[in-house]
Amino acid sequence: MTTLEKDKKIPQYRQLYEILRKHILEGIYKEGDLLPSENELCIIHSMTRPTVRQALSDLVNDGFIKKQKGKGSIVHQLPKGIGILSVAGTTSALSGQNLETRILVKPNVKQWADPFMFNLSEAEKNSGCIYMERLRLVNRKPLFYDITYIPNINLPRFTSRSFENKSLFDTLRGFYQIEVKGGEQKLRAIPANKEIGKYLEVPAGQPILHLERKIDTNRVGFCFYSSLYCNTEDHALFGIF
């Protein structure tokens, strides 16, 4: 095989989800619009109602539409802030904006910090972790200071890949067939220390939002971790629930 990629079948409901999501993001369906009814979507895309409903259910969970019995699927107003609180990497959360990524510390293998922000399995502890520091800028202003920890398990050539202009999520999916499934996060408001203040260009002591995240994937037992410092002075973090 010339490539590591396996051809994985994409489920029908997922394909429909992607199509509708794209159409909403492109503005083909605008805020307040009704999507075609479930029965119409069945006919258009040659699938049955349960399949269509699964796609719509995912769109509801991700905040793109809301449903009303008797009426239809209504396109939700798109988040104006930064949608990092749901399943999304920082790159996707900031899509459409003038985004720049600066690598502060290139991916390198090291030991896990002890204690670590989440409980680690023995397998994770023994394998060590790939460590990386990145800064994300929107319109030339630094917004995120992101420290990433990835277990060093079966990820050939990972440290030599570039992340300058590519999403970590895309890299994991493209080269290793790793899909993000969900995760958990802890939030705190903390004062910026000297180092964080330097990176985010704010005075020490200024309130900063700190997210500690554990991100689950489709590979059983494989999670990765992120410690994210976010300047919310200009941009609030946005989430749906």
Next chain:
Amino acid sequence: MTTLEKDKKIPQYRQLYEILRKHILEGIYKEGDLLPSENELCIIHSMTRPTVRQALSDLVNDGFIKKQKGKGSIVHQLPKGIGILSVAGTTSALSGQNLETRILVKPNVKQWADPFMFNLSEAEKNSGCIYMERLRLVNRKPLFYDITYIPNINLPRFTSRSFENKSLFDTLRGFYQIEVKGGEQKLRAIPANKEIGKYLEVPAGQPILHLERKIDTNRVGFCFYSSLYCNTEDHALFGIF
């Protein structure tokens, strides 16, 4: 009729959800345990697999279990922080802990603030809002300072009800059949001002987490709003996604 309550049929999948959720919270199923398989649940509760799967799907979305193909439904580790980021009122988010609620400003009808943190419909603007301020204490320490805004639409006797030891969500459900469906929120880290500092017993300038929330309900077009100031020094906010 002597009561406002209509007898609303609770769907089977919702009943199963509540049972399993309760069992997990009570520790009958512990972290890492496998729930009975879908087919077993079908037999136990006399329902079909799609119905069971809908209940399990909701449990996944709410972070109580994760599913693994070929294996089963695994009970998730329960959040140690405060699960306010998903569908939950502060009361439910703090359940099990030594919780006290102090009413700072009793419910009273007033005009909406202008500008308001979310866009309001004309119907909402015209009706005015019910305003309330509450302080939530955990183990005698104030954690949340909560300002609630509820549109004054068809909620008889609302301002005269007590919220001392009752959840707002429970009141809305019990007296008005209003169920919380979801919502959206904006998060910021801000410095405590004098007033917030006084309530949360922290020095002015200390980083505080500010949540602005719009909460959707099953009553079409009826939302309510909350501005929540949270001291995350001791307790991080916890969320799954």
Next chain:
DNA sequence: ATAAAAAACTTGTAAATACAAGTTAAAATA
């Protein structure tokens, strides 16, 4: 005894069907 193969589980995806319940638009009635 060890290793490979098969069987027996598990959840994931998908179809076809039926009726309930809420909303909207058309038709009938006053």
Next chain:
DNA sequence: TATTTTAACTTGTATTTACAAGTTTTTTAT
């Protein structure tokens, strides 16, 4: 014309069936 009723839509809930795909246990063969 204005109002009420009806019909035609919409999504919500639930059953039944089938097979795919991943995991674990058992059986079989070496």
